[in-house]
Amino acid sequence: MFQILNEDGEVVNKEFMPDLSDDELRELMRRMVYTRILDQRSIALNRQGRLGFYAPTAGQEASQLGSHFAIEKEDFILPGYRDVPQLIWQGLPLYQAFLFSKGHFHGNQYTEELQAFAPQIIIGAQYVQAAGVALGMKLRGKKNVAITYTGDGGTSQGDFYEGINFAGAYQAPAIFIVQNNRFAISVPVEKQTAAKTLAQKAVAAGIEGIQVDGMDVLAVYAATKDARDRAVNGEGPTLIETMTYRFGPHTMSGDDPTRYRSDDLDKEWEKKDPLVRFRKFLEGKKLWSEEDENRVIEEAKEDIKEAIKKADQYPKQKVTDFINYMNEELPLNLQEQLKEYEAKESK
Incomplete structure (x- = not known):
């Protein structure tokens, strides 16, 4: 498993440290803190009946935002239903993200400038779409990539293999990310497959595969950046397995994770919290403080307050x-x- 920062925020793989400026490191942390607050408030809004479908993201910020930070604005995102944060940082207005959760059609009306599809609800279907988008980019001579996400359960779908196989056959510039949070709703990954890793499934498609510490935002960034560089240079697609964990339920639609996850497992992964790890790293470099964090928290709360107000005002x-x-x-x-x-x- 590829890792740059350990659980204590210490660099354990210096040669692969990404070339990010201090401002970029701070911005990456800002986005992670903002997204954690967005998750907390979205859960509260869901319980109040002001949002509809919602899939919690806490614990997966490094996987989601580290990978997104490594792509360009003209790259195309094909998200799953848990990947709304990437869309927001790609340029989707927050109020529209809330309208998507409410099931309002305007939540899926994207501008031409936003290089993304709306979140895919059908498990794994975005993998086939990503292969097609990536091939289209190649045929038009664009130096961009299509990046898509699914969970560990998505790798059991036929669309998963069809997507990576098609992209591999045509050397399409695609990045396939599997966010292995260990449970597809309630089914543990050990029951999804007999394979020792999900990354090794890339071998069958003849493409690159790598398993990454999904709680380490720098490792995810570095792996995705390398995959993008190779893709735009004509070296084909990559499958990235990020080892991560969702702290909350699968969705807010009645899932109870205490029925299939133990307290010991939860506590083990809480020690790997991506925000805690990256915060320690930045504090060690004197790049982050409690004041910085509180400022982001207040910014997020204010943005969310205005966005949900705007979403609530849309005609039913x-x-x-x-x-x-x-x-x-x-x-x-x-x-x-x-x-x-x-x-x-x-x-």
């Missing part, structure tokens, strides 16, 4: 909206349904 969706937005020309059966619901909604 009607059945007639869905009928009209899904079709340019309505077939006869939907014309009949449209009239029926227009009559109901006018009362």
Whole structure:
């Protein structure tokens, strides 16, 4: 497993230390703290009934943001449903992220400038899409990559292998990230596969594969940066397995992780918290302080307050909206349904 910082924030792999400035290191920490607060507030908003579907992200910040920090603005992101933070840092307005959670159609209406698809709900489907996006970039001569994410459970889907195999066959500039948080809802990774690692599945597709400490933001950044450099140089795709852990439930839709995870396992991974580890590293370099952290926390809370207020003000969706937005020309059966619901909604 590739690692740069150990659990105490000490550098254990100096030769692979990424070439990041002090400002870039601070910005990476800012994004991680901001995202942790966003997760905490989103869980609270969900419990209040002000958000809908939500998949907690605490524990996976290094995996998500370290990889995103290594790509360029013109690179294309194909996220899973837990990967909303990458979309936000790619440029998705926060209020739209909240509308996505609410199931509002505007949450998926992206500007042309935002190089991303909306979060994929179908497990693993984004891997096939990423292969296609990456091949399109190659055919157009673009020096960019498509980056996609799934969990350990996603590697059991047919789309997973089809995606990496297609990208490998065409040497498409894609980065496939498997965020191995050890449990696909409740199924432990040991029951997903007999393979010793998920990274080694790259061998079958003839592409590069690497297992990375997903709680070490610098290791994730370095591995993703290397994968991107090789991809744009025509050296094909990479599969990156990040060893990480979600501290919360799979989603807020009734999952109870205490039924399939032990307290000892939770405590073991809490010691590897990516924010604690990176904070120790930065404090040792005199680049981060409690004052810095509190400033980011207040910034995040204020942004979230304004964003949820804006999202709450959006008109509620009607059945007639869905009928009209899904079709340019309505077939006869939907014309009949449209009239029926227009009559109901006018009362």
